[in-house]
Amino acid sequence: MALLKLEDVVVDYGSIHALKKINMEVDSGEIITLIGANGAGKSTTMKAIMGLVPCKSGKITFDGTDITNWETKKAVQAGIILSPEGRQVFPRYSVKDNLFLGAYLRPRQEIPESLEMVYNLLPKLKERENQVAGSLSGGEQQMLAIGRAMMAKPKMLLLDEPSLGLAPLIINEIFGMIDEIRTLGTTILLVEQNARIALKHSDRAYVLETGNIVLSNKAEAMLQSDEVQKAYFGVL
Amino acid sequence: MLVQQIVNGFTIGSVYALVAIGFTMVFGVLELTNFSNSSLYMFGAYITFLFYTATGIHFFLAFGISIVLTGLLGYGIDRFALRQLRKKKAPKLSGLITTLGMSMVVDNAIMVFFGTDSKSFENFLDFGKIYIGSAVVTWTQIIILIAACILMITLSVITYRMKIGKAMGAIAQNQDAAKLMGIDTDKIISLTFIISGFLACIAGTMVAMYYRSIDTAMGSSIGIKIFAAAVLGGVGVLPGAVVGGLVLGIVETIVSAYISTGYRDAISFSILILVLLVMPNGLFGKKAINKV
Numbered sequence: 001m002a003l004l005k006l007e008d009v010v011v012d013y014g015s016i017h018a019l020k021k022i023n024m025e026v027d028s029g030e031i032i033t034l035i036g037a038n039g040a041g042k043s044t045t046m047k048a049i050m051g052l053v054p055c056k057s058g059k060i061t062f063d064g065t066d067i068t069n070w071e072t073k074k075a076v077q078a079g080i081i082l083s084p085e086g087r088q089v090f091p092r093y094s095v096k097d098n099l100f101l102g103a104y105l106r107p108r109q110e111i112p113e114s115l116e117m118v119y120n121l122l123p124k125l126k127e128r129e130n131q132v133a134g135s136l137s138g139g140e141q142q143m144l145a146i147g148r149a150m151m152a153k154p155k156m157l158l159l160d161e162p163s164l165g166l167a168p169l170i171i172n173e174i175f176g177m178i179d180e181i182r183t184l185g186t187t188i189l190l191v192e193q194n195a196r197i198a199l200k201h202s203d204r205a206y207v208l209e210t211g212n213i214v215l216s217n218k219a220e221a222m223l224q225s226d227e228v229q230k231a232y233f234g235v236l
Numbered sequence: 237m238l239v240q241q242i243v244n245g246f247t248i249g250s251v252y253a254l255v256a257i258g259f260t261m262v263f264g265v266l267e268l269t270n271f272s273n274s275s276l277y278m279f280g281a282y283i284t285f286l287f288y289t290a291t292g293i294h295f296f297l298a299f300g301i302s303i304v305l306t307g308l309l310g311y312g313i314d315r316f317a318l319r320q321l322r323k324k325k326a327p328k329l330s331g332l333i334t335t336l337g338m339s340m341v342v343d344n345a346i347m348v349f350f351g352t353d354s355k356s357f358e359n360f361l362d363f364g365k366i367y368i369g370s371a372v373v374t375w376t377q378i379i380i381l382i383a384a385c386i387l388m389i390t391l392s393v394i395t396y397r398m399k400i401g402k403a404m405g406a407i408a409q410n411q412d413a414a415k416l417m418g419i420d421t422d423k424i425i426s427l428t429f430i431i432s433g434f435l436a437c438i439a440g441t442m443v444a445m446y447y448r449s450i451d452t453a454m455g456s457s458i459g460i461k462i463f464a465a466a467v468l469g470g471v472g473v474l475p476g477a478v479v480g481g482l483v484l485g486i487v488e489t490i491v492s493a494y495i496s497t498g499y500r501d502a503i504s505f506s507i508l509i510l511v512l513l514v515m516p517n518g519l520f521g522k523k524a525i526n527k528v
Binding site for chain 1: 399402403405406409410412413414415416417418419420522
């Protein structure tokens with residue numbers, strides 16, 4: 001059974017139709033990528049799942065429960081965590097405080113264990129735990145954003161453009177980390193513009209174009225597909 | 237003489253600081269200049285007065301009721317006006333004008349209900365005075381100072397040591413990201429308004445006892461001062477509000493005593509302008525630059 005399911009989800013921003021009846025499914029343990037150009041509706045999909053933007057119609061279910069238009073807090077409680085586009089760490093707080101805020105809804109006694117798990121996953125964060133987040137480099141901030149999301153012990157992790165503005169070497173590091181997170185039993189939904197690397201690390205993918213899902217397939221098959229190559233890899 | 241003025245300045249300054257803390261907390265969380273804060277201060281004093289004189293209950297019970305009601309008024313202003321604006325993603329200026337409007341509604345309601353003449357207010361903190369050298373310190377002053385200190389310490393602990401304070405700071409830095417942490421942002425914002433109401437009421441009632449009177453100009457006269465105190469210390473920063481309030485109180489009393497009461501506000505605001513010219517973010521303010 002699908003862990004997360006979107007059925008005919010419609011989101012409007014005023015007169016702009018951001019999502020036009022999209023359908024998708026994420027199974028437990030998968031890494032799914034949502035690729036598409038700017039303005040295709042990728043981030044909107046994430047926000048709709050998190051209850052940050054209202055769905056006009058359609059249905060979102062998580063783990064069998066209808067979560068359509070839930071408050072963000074409830075979605076977080078249910079185990080869906082979004083690491084937002086542009087990282088959005090709390091710049092004036094230390095790395096450690098950022099991580100603690102990630103575990104905001106969790107019982108105090110479980111926090112040290114999660115902190116250790118995150119520090120094992122991202123040893124660099126431990127080195128900088130007392131540094132203010134705003135002073136970290138872009139790559140470190142991205143790692144902090146992911147670490148902060150992991151502090152919530154997500155069943156499902158949504159990652160919005162984790163490679164944005166990062167150097168190729170750092171991007172590889174981030175995706176290595178994403179693979180590692182999957183082995184911890186977390187299901188991942190990834191939004192990426194960097195389609196090639198995202199597909200290499202995913203099981204399946206959906207292609208979003210101006211609010212419609214135009215293609216869905218196994219990631220390997222998509223990597224081979226001429227259509228996808230032309231549209232998203234810049235291959236002529 | 238100087239010691240005496242400093243004691244007097246500290247007393248009134250600590251009251252400014254209390255109200256300024258409420259103001260600066262709201263600003264810190266929402267980047268909203270809450271003009272209705274001074275109305276809460278006046279409302280608090282008048283409601284204490286009302287419950288005490290009209291019902292004949294014990295003064296401190298009336299004070300307690302008033303603290304609760306003023307907190308509720310603070311909550312109401314946010315819940316029924318400002319939250320609606322936030323939901324609609326209204327520009328910050330709309331919120332600011334709304335608080336100004338709320339302030340007028342509250343101020344005028346008080347005038348209609350109580351009349352514009354000043355009313356005498358009993359001092360329940362009058363336990364005599366003590367002499368320190370040539371200076372006279374009344375117990376009222378000592379109690380006001382102690383109460384203000386306790387409140388300031390409590391609020392610092394809440395803001396800088398407790399989870400709820402971290403949540404307030406998170407909302408201040410990035411409201412959407414705070415929501416993604418599972419923080420109930422509306423609840424935390426409401427709480428901030430309630431605290432600012434509590435503080436305003438406590439300060440207003442203590443000043444009413446100190447001066448033994450209340451009048452309908454008390455709100456507007458303190459409004460500009462808490463604004464100045466918060467800006468002087470660095471708006472949004474708790475210790476800034478405390479130091480700003482104390483500095484303003486002391487400067488004011490000393491100028492009144494040694495120069496002239498007429499120049500009091502002119503000189504204290506000149507000092508404010510000078511400080512801001514040298515330190516644009518105030519004494520404790522953080523630089524606005526954030527690497528994102």
